[in-house]
Amino acid sequence: MKNIPxxxxxxxxxxxxALDLMARAGQDITSSQELSDRLGISSAQxxxxxxxxxxxxxxxxxxxxxxxxQQLRRILHVDRVWDMxxxxxxxLGRALAHYRGFKNRGxxxxxxxxxxxxxxxxxxxxxxxxxVSTVPEALPKRGIRIGIIAxxxxxxxxxADLLVRGGVQAILNYAPIRLAVPEHVRVEYIDPxxxxxxxxxxxxxxxxxxxxxIQPNECSS
Amino acid sequence: MKNIPxxxxxxxxxxxxALDLMARAGQDITSSQELSDRLGISSAQxxxxxxxxxxxxxxxxxxxxxxxxQQLRRILHVDRVWDMxxxxxxxLGRALAHYRGFKNRGxxxxxxxxxxxxxxxxxxxxxxxxxVSTVPEALPKRGIRIGIIAxxxxxxxxxADLLVRGGVQAILNYAPIRLAVPEHVRVEYIDPxxxxxxxxxxxxxxxxxxxxxIQPNECSS
Numbered sequence: 275m276k277n278i279p280x281x282x283x284x285x286x287x288x289x290x291x292a293l294d295l296m297a298r299a300g301q302d303i304t305s306s307q308e309l310s311d312r313l314g315i316s317s318a319q320x321x322x323x324x325x326x327x328x329x330x331x332x333x334x335x336x337x338x339x340x341x342x343x344q345q346l347r348r349i350l351h352v353d354r355v356w357d358m359x360x361x362x363x364x365x366l367g368r369a370l371a372h373y374r375g376f377k378n379r380g381x382x383x384x385x386x387x388x389x390x391x392x393x394x395x396x397x398x399x400x401x402x403x404x405x406v407s408t409v410p411e412a413l414p415k416r417g418i419r420i421g422i423i424a425x426x427x428x429x430x431x432x433x434a435d436l437l438v439r440g441g442v443q444a445i446l447n448y449a450p451i452r453l454a455v456p457e458h459v460r461v462e463y464i465d466p467x468x469x470x471x472x473x474x475x476x477x478x479x480x481x482x483x484x485x486x487x488i489q490p491n492e493c494s495s
Numbered sequence: 496m497k498n499i500p501x502x503x504x505x506x507x508x509x510x511x512x513a514l515d516l517m518a519r520a521g522q523d524i525t526s527s528q529e530l531s532d533r534l535g536i537s538s539a540q541x542x543x544x545x546x547x548x549x550x551x552x553x554x555x556x557x558x559x560x561x562x563x564x565q566q567l568r569r570i571l572h573v574d575r576v577w578d579m580x581x582x583x584x585x586x587l588g589r590a591l592a593h594y595r596g597f598k599n600r601g602x603x604x605x606x607x608x609x610x611x612x613x614x615x616x617x618x619x620x621x622x623x624x625x626x627v628s629t630v631p632e633a634l635p636k637r638g639i640r641i642g643i644i645a646x647x648x649x650x651x652x653x654x655a656d657l658l659v660r661g662g663v664q665a666i667l668n669y670a671p672i673r674l675a676v677p678e679h680v681r682v683e684y685i686d687p688x689x690x691x692x693x694x695x696x697x698x699x700x701x702x703x704x705x706x707x708x709i710q711p712n713e714c715s716s
Contacts, residue, residue, distance in 0.1 A: 280535035287692035295673060314501035351695040358691075366590035370687075374648060375671030379688045380695065419698060420691065427595060444694035446687055450596030452516060460697055462690035466591075466667055467600045469683035470579075470641065471508035473665035474572040474601065476681055477640060 282323045286346055288313060289320065293343040294379070305336035352380025359413055359442070361433045362424030363388040363403050366448055370424055371399035385418060389429070406436060413440030423447045434461075503544045507567055509534060510541065514564040515600070526557035573601025580634055580663070582654045583645030584609040584624050587669055591645055592620035605639060610650070627657060634661030644668045655682075 292312050296304055306317035306324075313320075324330050324342075327349055331337045347353040360367055360383045371383055386398050387406040394405045404412060413421075421437035423430050423445060430449035437445055438459055445461045447453055453461050513533050517525055527538035527545075534541075545551050545563075548570055552558045568574040581591055581604045592604055607619050608627040615626045625633060634642075642658035644651050644666060651670035658666055659680055666682045668674055674682050 279537065281537075281540070283696050284693045286696070287689040290692065291686070291689065316500065316502075319502070349696065350692045351699060352692055356691075356695060356698075364590070365586045365593070369585070369587035369590060369645075372586070373671070373687070375686060375688055379692070381688060381691055420694070422687075424590075443698055444691070446690055446694075450594070460694045462694055464685060464687055464690065465512070465596060466594070466643075466685060467596055467602060468508040468512065469667055469685060470577075470602055470665070471511065471571045471573055471600070472505045473641070473667075473681045473683055474577060475504050475507070475570065477577075477664055478572060 278326050282326060285315065285323055286350055290343065290346040290350065293339055293346065296339045297343055301339055303336045304339050306331070354380065356381050356420055357384035357416065357418050358382065358420040358422055359385045359387065359409065359418045359437070360422045360424060361387045361406060361409065361437065363390070363393045363398050364424065366424040368398060370422060371401065385412065385416065406433065409436040410439035413442060418442070420444045420446070423449055425449065427451050499547050503547060506536065506544055507571055511564065511567040511571065514560055514567065517560045518564055522560055524557045525560050527552070568601070575601065577602050577641055578605035578637065578639045579603065579641040579643055580606045580608065580630065580639045580658070581643045581645060582608045582627060582630065582658065584611070584614045584619050585645065587645040589619060591643060592622065606633065606637065627654065630657040631660035634663060639663070641665045641667070644670055646670065648672050
């Protein structure tokens, strides 16, 4: 189970989401081929990824949706609920506080922080907004190990530092800036441009003004 | 250049983002090993991915950051600016309208739609908010082919239908719901749980209450 490539780990939640949808639709059995068709990942890759963790399918009968789902939840440690600290109660913070996609998937926003005296003390989605300066002492007390950064770009690094002082080991960062954190802290970035760019590949170049000259492909093989 | 796996295409924007950061830091040359260290993707995988599109590195000298960057921008068709329609001027829509991460990466919000009569006619980030019912006629006129869905879950499918009628070919969906769209329309989901779950894998199970009994790993090999 050691040294499984990070890129494999990043695909497991995608498999889990597909299985969640199948389970909700009442589907009992699936196959690497069906997952492949849904997800655009080759069936060989899916079987190889899952084989790192055991033998989940029986030859010729496919995967038991509920069993594989429970195994993935266990492997990803989301067979529990993780409390998260949200920093930033602006537009994005409010959207996240009300986000319904966390439910039943292992996460809950348990604390909200902001720097604005107008916001501190008020409630957001039923949670009392606290001052961001209290992050380092508040988090360890409550066993919070995950932070979400939803503040303006300029403040993101400072907030990351506070979260790290508060013992956070995982940060979900919405600000378009690369954070500097100690090695033991993981950071994932929510970057809509990554998703957009993988679609424009398929849209092609027609029908739009080119801002920069298109270079000849000097390297096409 | 045909039939390049979707999963390869999805990694190109990640390479481009790393190159953007290197270029901004004034770095001229990089290597598949350096990209690997930064991104947690094996250097062999990076070389293989890039080799689908040509020969970008010279043996022993690595990659020219600016050249590779321009090639990836061209391949992903972001050597231009794509106008996007944002639907939803609520908390999330406001955050996206002010998002600074689109700049210089190929995208711009050019139109904003909402259903709320209180919002329609007002301005958001300098853009006039229009009624969502006008989406199907407004988009083709302005050559907009990308839509962003930032509405409540219940309204997301209806908005997707309007965007499709407006000729949109790529949808970025923030609502936690799987959209049904015609085959020629691509959808990418912004799902923070996918990112969170790939971090909890590493956080392990300590220090938290388990909501469901942890099943014995019947399958460990």
